[in-house]
Amino acid sequence: MKEQIKKYFGRYVEFSDTEIDKIYSELKLRVFQKKEFLLEENTVCKHNYFIIKGVVRSYYIDERGNEKITQFAIDNWWITNMESFIKETPSTQYLQALEETTVLYLSKKTLEKLYSKYPKLERLFRIITENMLIANLRKSDIFLQMRSKERYANFAEAVPDFIQRVPQYMIASYLEITPEYLSELRRNTK
Amino acid sequence: MKEQIKKYFGRYVEFSDTEIDKIYSELKLRVFQKKEFLLEENTVCKHNYFIIKGVVRSYYIDERGNEKITQFAIDNWWITNMESFIKETPSTQYLQALEETTVLYLSKKTLEKLYSKYPKLERLFRIITENMLIANLRKSDIFLQMRSKERYANFAEAVPDFIQRVPQYMIASYLEITPEYLSELRRNTK
DNA sequence: CCCAAAAATTAAGGTATCTTAAGAAATTTG
DNA sequence: CAAATTTCTTAAGATACCTTAATTTTTGGG
Numbered sequence: 158m159k160e161q162i163k164k165y166f167g168r169y170v171e172f173s174d175t176e177i178d179k180i181y182s183e184l185k186l187r188v189f190q191k192k193e194f195l196l197e198e199n200t201v202c203k204h205n206y207f208i209i210k211g212v213v214r215s216y217y218i219d220e221r222g223n224e225k226i227t228q229f230a231i232d233n234w235w236i237t238n239m240e241s242f243i244k245e246t247p248s249t250q251y252l253q254a255l256e257e258t259t260v261l262y263l264s265k266k267t268l269e270k271l272y273s274k275y276p277k278l279e280r281l282f283r284i285i286t287e288n289m290l291i292a293n294l295r296k297s298d299i300f301l302q303m304r305s306k307e308r309y310a311n312f313a314e315a316v317p318d319f320i321q322r323v324p325q326y327m328i329a330s331y332l333e334i335t336p337e338y339l340s341e342l343r344r345n346t347k
Numbered sequence: 348m349k350e351q352i353k354k355y356f357g358r359y360v361e362f363s364d365t366e367i368d369k370i371y372s373e374l375k376l377r378v379f380q381k382k383e384f385l386l387e388e389n390t391v392c393k394h395n396y397f398i399i400k401g402v403v404r405s406y407y408i409d410e411r412g413n414e415k416i417t418q419f420a421i422d423n424w425w426i427t428n429m430e431s432f433i434k435e436t437p438s439t440q441y442l443q444a445l446e447e448t449t450v451l452y453l454s455k456k457t458l459e460k461l462y463s464k465y466p467k468l469e470r471l472f473r474i475i476t477e478n479m480l481i482a483n484l485r486k487s488d489i490f491l492q493m494r495s496k497e498r499y500a501n502f503a504e505a506v507p508d509f510i511q512r513v514p515q516y517m518i519a520s521y522l523e524i525t526p527e528y529l530s531e532l533r534r535n536t537k
Numbered sequence: 538c539c540c541a542a543a544a545a546t547t548a549a550g551g552t553a554t555c556t557t558a559a560g561a562a563a564t565t566t567g
Numbered sequence: 568c569a570a571a572t573t574t575c576t577t578a579a580g581a582t583a584c585c586t587t588a589a590t591t592t593t594t595g596g597g
Binding site for chain 1: 409415417429430433434462466469470472473476477479480481483484485486487488490491492523
């Protein structure tokens with residue numbers, strides 16, 4: 158597990174073994190069962206989670222009672238509710254494991270302590286945040302430019318694993334398509 | 348102008364006067380005339396711009412030749428094309444001044460040099476990037492949750508200045524509404 | 538202050554996508 | 568392995584929003 162973290166960190170910033178050891182020792186481990194919540198609505202998101210293995214979804218309940226999925230995350234992704242975690246405000250979203258999911262996690266306090274101790278870690282997170290922002294801007298682009306059919310085709314091609322691991326109605330939710338209409342689109346494509 | 352920067356930086360991280368002076372001395376100044384481009388499509392975005400005074404829009408041309416505005420920025424905002432600036436890839440978007448606009452700007456190289464010299468600056472940008480990400484996530488939420496009419500109402504309330512300073516068809520573009528339909532919505536509201 | 542260009546409006550017809558409701562298929566669980 | 572639950576599909580009717588095209592209004596440069 159330490160190896161996985163080391164490899165991941167090393168993709169962006171070089172750390173010495175000692176630094177990795179020190180940082181690693183501050184990470185806590187937890188396993189969430191399928192359907193278990195990492196975060197519930199109306200509570201402050203206390204942690205930033207690094208997924209060692211598993212699938213997590215982020216979603217909220219809209220005014221008509223429907224679940225709207227805003228994000229999926231798998232192995233080697235960080236997941237949290239950014240706004241809640243950063244601003245320490247109650248989250249409007251849930252984080253839920255869709256499979257048995259192993260995570261390493263950090264509290265805000267720990268993270269800030271580590272930032273001050275290891276400027277390299279702050280650099281790592283500056284870079285990770287930039288990448289998240291870029292990914293998010295791209296996602297917006299896709300939603301603004303593409304029709305439902307193309308969004309699905311694009312998603313199916315970009316992350317084929319998800320099509321296997323996640324129920325179709327959840328993918329529909331993420332892609333902002335009703336499950337009925339997605340079903341129709343798939344029928345017309347075949 | 349240095350005062351404006353100092354005040355802005357100080358909102359997030361405390362810098363000494365000497366630090367501000369040093370950093371400030373690395374910033375370059377430029378005035379863009381109305382309609383002038385800070386960045387054109389297919390070129391690498393070399394700079395990150397801090398707007399001292401003015402309005403800038405970010406947009407791209409879609410496959411049917413229409414301008415699609417993705418962002419507005421005014422006084423005390425940073426603007427760049429994130430993906431192009433960070434990854435040094437050709438931009439798909441334009442940055443254009445909508446009024447005479449005064450900016451202070453930095454190249455990627457200068458910024459990285461300063462990051463290494465002043466970890467506090469890296470912290471500042473880590474925080475700014477987090478805020479940008481949060482703002483972006485919120486924007487996505489708005490677009491996914493709201494109908495055209497509500498998006499306009501929301502925008503008009505959130506940034507009333509823009510309604511005055513920016514032509515309606517540009518606001519329509521930003522809000523992903525055709526100018527014709529926005530016009531209809533406004534008529535039915537009054 | 539006039540005229541050209543830019544911006545905003547109006548209206549008619551069209552379409553992508555949603556809603557509702559029901560049934561079929563697949564998966565999970567006792 | 569049967570029952571219960573979850574997921575997926577089908578189809579008809581509804582609607583938010585778009586497209587096109589023409590007209591009106593506003594703006595800004597000479």
